[in-house]
Amino acid sequence: xxxxxxxxxxxxxxxxxxxxxxxxxxxxxxxxxxxxxxxxxxxxxxxxxxxxxxxxxxxxxxxxxxxxxxxxxxxxxxxxxxxxxxxxxxxxxxxxxxxxxxxxxxxxxxxxxxxxxxxxxxxxxxxxxxxxxxxxxxxxxxxxxxxxx
Amino acid sequence: xxxxxxxxxxxxxxxxxxxxxxxxxxxxxxxxxxxxxxxxxxxxxxxxxxxxxxxxxxxxxxxxxxxxxxxxxxxxxxxxxxxxxxxxxxxxxxxxxxxxxxxxxxxxxxxxxxxxxxxxxxxxxxxxxxxxxxxxxxxxxxxxxxxxxxxxxxxxxxxxxxxxxxxxxxxxxxxxxxxxxxxxxxxxxxxxxxxxxxxxxxxxxxxxxxxxxxxxxxxxxxxxxxxxxxxxxxxxxxxxxxxxxxxxxxxxxxxxxxxxxxxxxxxxxxxxxxxxxxxxxxxxxxxxxxxxxxxxxxxxxxxxxxxxxxxxxxxxxxxxxxxxxxxxxxxxxxxxxxxxxxxxxxxxxxxxxxxxxxxxxxxxxxxxxxxxxxxxxxxxxxxxxxxxxxxxxxxxxxxxxxxxxxxxxxxxxxxxxxxxxxxxxxxxxxxxxxxxxxxxxxxxxxxxxxxxxxxxxxxxxxxxxxxxxxxxxxxxxxxxxxxxxxxxxxxxxxxxxxxxxx
Numbered sequence: 001x002x003x004x005x006x007x008x009x010x011x012x013x014x015x016x017x018x019x020x021x022x023x024x025x026x027x028x029x030x031x032x033x034x035x036x037x038x039x040x041x042x043x044x045x046x047x048x049x050x051x052x053x054x055x056x057x058x059x060x061x062x063x064x065x066x067x068x069x070x071x072x073x074x075x076x077x078x079x080x081x082x083x084x085x086x087x088x089x090x091x092x093x094x095x096x097x098x099x100x101x102x103x104x105x106x107x108x109x110x111x112x113x114x115x116x117x118x119x120x121x122x123x124x125x126x127x128x129x130x131x132x133x134x135x136x137x138x139x140x141x142x143x144x145x146x147x148x149x
Numbered sequence: 150x151x152x153x154x155x156x157x158x159x160x161x162x163x164x165x166x167x168x169x170x171x172x173x174x175x176x177x178x179x180x181x182x183x184x185x186x187x188x189x190x191x192x193x194x195x196x197x198x199x200x201x202x203x204x205x206x207x208x209x210x211x212x213x214x215x216x217x218x219x220x221x222x223x224x225x226x227x228x229x230x231x232x233x234x235x236x237x238x239x240x241x242x243x244x245x246x247x248x249x250x251x252x253x254x255x256x257x258x259x260x261x262x263x264x265x266x267x268x269x270x271x272x273x274x275x276x277x278x279x280x281x282x283x284x285x286x287x288x289x290x291x292x293x294x295x296x297x298x299x300x301x302x303x304x305x306x307x308x309x310x311x312x313x314x315x316x317x318x319x320x321x322x323x324x325x326x327x328x329x330x331x332x333x334x335x336x337x338x339x340x341x342x343x344x345x346x347x348x349x350x351x352x353x354x355x356x357x358x359x360x361x362x363x364x365x366x367x368x369x370x371x372x373x374x375x376x377x378x379x380x381x382x383x384x385x386x387x388x389x390x391x392x393x394x395x396x397x398x399x400x401x402x403x404x405x406x407x408x409x410x411x412x413x414x415x416x417x418x419x420x421x422x423x424x425x426x427x428x429x430x431x432x433x434x435x436x437x438x439x440x441x442x443x444x445x446x447x448x449x450x451x452x453x454x455x456x457x458x459x460x461x462x463x464x465x466x467x468x469x470x471x472x473x474x475x476x477x478x479x480x481x482x483x484x485x486x487x488x489x490x491x492x493x494x495x496x497x498x499x500x501x502x503x504x505x506x507x508x509x510x511x512x513x514x515x516x517x518x519x520x521x522x523x524x525x526x527x528x529x530x531x532x533x534x535x536x537x538x539x540x541x542x543x544x545x546x547x548x549x550x551x552x553x554x555x556x557x558x559x560x561x562x563x564x565x566x567x568x569x570x571x572x573x574x575x576x577x578x579x580x581x582x583x584x585x586x587x588x589x590x591x592x593x594x595x596x597x598x599x600x601x602x603x604x605x606x607x608x609x610x611x612x613x614x615x616x617x618x619x620x621x622x623x624x625x626x627x628x629x630x631x632x633x634x635x636x637x638x639x640x641x642x643x644x645x646x647x648x649x650x651x
Contacts, residue, residue, distance in 0.1 A: 075171065076172055079169075079171045079172040080172065082168045083165065083172070086161065086164060086165050093154065097214065097217040098154075098157040098161070098213070098215055098216065099215050099216035101216065
C-alpha cells in the first residue's frame with residue numbers, strides 16, 4: 001500500500017501515516033460505539049472515520065488502492081445510514097410511540113445497554129462518515145475535471 | 150394507522166421517500182416518479198385525516214410526545230389551527246407541483262436527485278410547521294433551506310450557480326441570526342420547549358432582553374420571508390430555479406419558514422408588542438410599494454413574478470402587523486390565496502419556457518394562439534393576484550384594507566390599494582407582451598404543455614376562481630381556527646402545558 005503509488009507525499013509522511021491511520025479509524029469506531037457511555041457519539045466518531053480516509057487520499061494520492069471507494073457506493077451507503085436511523089425510529093411504533101426505546105436498557109456503563117441508542121449511533125456514524133467522505137470525493141473529482149481541461 | 154400516530158408521519162413519509170429515491174432511483178426506471186407522487190398524495194390524504202381529527206378533538210389541539218417523553222424534557226409535536234393551516238397548504242401545493250414536475254423535469258438529466266431534494270424540502274417544511282420545540286424548528290428550517298439552495302442550483306448553469314450561492318450566503322446569515330436568538334433565549338429561560346419558554350418569559354422580566362431577541366428574529370425571519378430590506382436573494386433565486394422549484398419557493402417555502410415561524414415566535418412565545426407590530430407594518434408597506442414598482446420594471450417573466458411575490462408578502466405581513474382578528478384573518482386568507490396563485494403563475498411561466506417560448510417578455514408575443522390553455526390559466530391567476538373582484542385575491546385584499554381602515558391606518562390602506570394597482574399593471578404588461586399581439590415567426594412551432602402539467606394548472610386555477618367561497622361560514626373554520634391561535638397570543642403556553650399534563 002505504501003509503495004504502489006508514485007503520487008502523494010514523501011516517504012516519511014507515508015510511513016508515519018501507514019502506522020497511525022488504523023489507530024485514527026479505530027478511535028473513531030470507539031467513539032461511535034461508546035456514544036451512549038462517554039462524550040461523543042455517532043457524529044463525532046463518524047467525522048473521525050471519514051477523516052482517516054481523507055488522510056489516506058491526501059498522503060497516498062487519489063489513485064491509491066485503499067481509497068478506491070466509488071462515489072456511487074458512498075452515496076448509497078449514505079442513504080442506507082439514513083434509512084437505518086429512520087427504521088430504528090419507526091421501530092418505536094411497536095410500543096406505541098415514534099422514537100420509543102423498545103429494547104432492554106441493560107445495566108449502567110455496560111457496552112450493551114441503553115436499548116436502541118447505540119444502534120442509532122452506529123447508523124449516524126455510518127451516514128456521517130460516508131457522507132463526509134463523499135463530499136471530499138466530489139471535490140477530488142472536481143479537481144480531476146479541472147486538470148483534464 | 151389511527152388517531153394521533155399520524156402526526157409524525159408528516160416527517161417520516163417525505164424523509165423516508167427522499168432516501169429511498171436516492172437509493173433505488175438510479176436502478177429502477179420510473180421509481181422516482183412513482184415514489185414522489187405516492188409520497189405527496191399520501192401527505193395530502195394525511196393532512197385531510199388530521200384536519201378531520203382536529204375538528205373532532207375538544208380544544209382543537211393535538212400533542213404528540215416523541216418517544217413517550219414528557220415535555221418540556223422531550224420534544225413534542227403540536228398541531229393546532231395555525232399548524233394545520235400551513236400543513237394543508239404545503240401538502241396541497243406540494244402535490245400539484247409534484248405532478249407538474251413529472252413532465253417538466255424530463256428535460257433535466259437527473260430526476261431522482263430532484264425528487265430526493267424536493268422530498269427533503271417538504272420534510273423540512275412539514276417539520277417546521279408541526280414542531281413544538283424551538284431548536285427542532287431551527288433544525289427543520291435548515292433542512293428545508295439547504296435542500297432549497299441545492300434545488301435553485303439544479304440547472305447548474307452560470308446564472309443558477311450564482312443565484313444559489315447568493316441565496317446560500319444570505320440564507321446562512323439569516324440562520325445565524327435565528328440561531329443566535331435561540332441561544333440567547335435558551336440561556337435566559339433554560340428551556341427549548343416553546344410553551345414552557347413562553348411561560349418562563351411571562352414571569353421573568355429582562356428589561357431589554359425580549360426586544361433584543363425580537364430584533365434578531367425579525368432580521369432572521371425577515372430574510373427568510375424576503376421583506377424589503379432583506380429581499381436581495383429572492384429575485385435571483387426564484388427566477389433561475391426550475392419552474393416547479395420557483396413555485397414551491399414562492400408559494401410555500403417563504404411562508405412556511407418565514408411568515409409562519411415569525412407569527413409563531415412573535416405572537417405565541419415573545420408576545421407581540423406594539424413597537425414590533427409598527428415596525429412590521431412599516432416594513433411590509435415599504436415591501437408592497439417597492440415590490441410593486443420593481444416588478445413593473447422587469448422584462449424577465451419569472452423575475453417580474455418574483456418581485457411581485459415580495460409585494461404580496463408585504464400584504465400578508467401588513468395584515469399580521471395590524472394585530473386585530475380581522476387583519477390576521479385577511480392575512481392568513483391572503484397567504485392561502487397567494488400560495489395558490491403565485492405557484493400557478495410560476496407554473497405557467499414554466500410551461501411557456503418548456504414549450505420554447507423563452508423567458509424574456511420582449512422575445513415572446515402572441516403565445517395565446519399557440520398555447521390557449523396556458524394563456525387562459527395565466528389570465529385567471531393574474532387577475533386573482535391583482536385583486537379583480539370575483540377571484541380569490543380580491544376578497545383577501547379587501548379584508549386587509551378594511552382592517553387597515555378599521556384600525557385607523559388610513560395611509561397604509563391607501564398604500565395597499567396603490568400596491569394592488571401596481572400589481573395589476575405589472576401583470577397587464579405580461580398579458581400584453583407575452584400572450585396578445587402578433588405571433589412571431591419563431592413562435593410558430595410552440596405547442597401546448599403536456600397533460601400532466603395542464604392537470605396541475607387546471608386545479609390551481611379552479612381554486613383561484615372559487616377561492617372566495619372559503620369565506621362561507623361552513624368552511625371558514627379552516628382559517629378562523631388559525632386566527633384563533635394567533636389572537637390568543639401568549640396564553641398559547643398555558644393551553645399547551647395544560648394539554649400536556651393531561
